[in-house]
Amino acid sequence: MRSFGESGAGPMGLNPESRARFNLERASILIFDEQQMGMNILIQIMTGFGAKAIHRAETIEQAHHIFNTTDLDLILVDATGADSKGYDFVRWLRKSGIDPNCFAPVLITSGHTPNSIVSSARDCGAHFILAKPLTPIKVLERILWIAREGRKFIECDSYVGPDRRFKNEGIPAGLEGRRRDDAITEVSDSAGPNMDQELIDNLVKTRRAEL
Amino acid sequence: MSVVKIHTPKVKLASLLRTPGGRPVVEALAAAGKGLGGLKDDCLAELRQTLERAEASVATLNGTYDGPLVAELYEFISASIGGATTCGLEAIDTCLISLADLLDTLKTLQRWDANAVAVHLRAFRLLLHTEAACDAAGTEAILSGLRKVAAHYARNKAAG
16 A cells, blocks of 8 residues: 555645646736745746736735735735734735635745744634645645635634634633534533444545545 | 624635636646746755855854844744755755754744754755755755754753
């Protein structure tokens, strides 16, 4: 049996030899990266994917201008560094009220990803953070993933963006649920025999990403 | 009490991706890889500049902790992560990530460890300027040294 790495598949299981097609030709994409090399890498990857409408922003002013004047389907923002303007930009765009851009999928890229940075990315309203180094398969998998999932959007005073509880690990420890559909945390006695491991594994089995 | 609005906006990207035409995954990945290959010389030049800048910064520290300088060093080392993989030198990115981890820890602890940083910069130089990066055993020997430094700091951090 071949291991995950040997198959050449990406971390989400997308088969790099797949003949399945995807089309980014008509997608309008904003790339905001203050680093020239980071910008060039993303441009090469997105061009290779067939994207034609790529809008480049090397400053936050340029990013604001493009966001205000162009319909966007995907936004890629680099947020390397503790004082990166990338987070501010995403926070601003989510609260801008410019429909449909304010709901567009946002991928954040970052060179170094300690916990504090991952939290910043999650709390600014991005869909996902991609740690560098970027590879074409990692970027493609994440684009396909954020485009498919139909994630809920939350709008409140302190946060606007995709639902951060997409993993559904339940209510955070020590807190009471704030939503009507939050399940109670106390579990009753079992009503039948335990399921065997094979059955459990089949229920929670991860599946390959498919186009 | 604030009002919370929950809704599911339509993701136009999903329907665009399914539009007839486009590219097969295998061809798109190959085209992207080919495009990245064209950046190799620029990436190598930028890595050389990063190394020289880092060595010059460390030399000015003179063995003592300087918050703004360490923060600046962390910023530009973090910003250079990613380019090496484009040149097929993944080990250099591993080295840069390890150095960024170390500098992040030193910033938190507000202390300087000249030896730990020097080990990383020597590894960076070796991987960039010698054949070590093309030799799996040589690369592994260099990276295992960095892992020992990282493990040492992880233990110290855990111990508080």
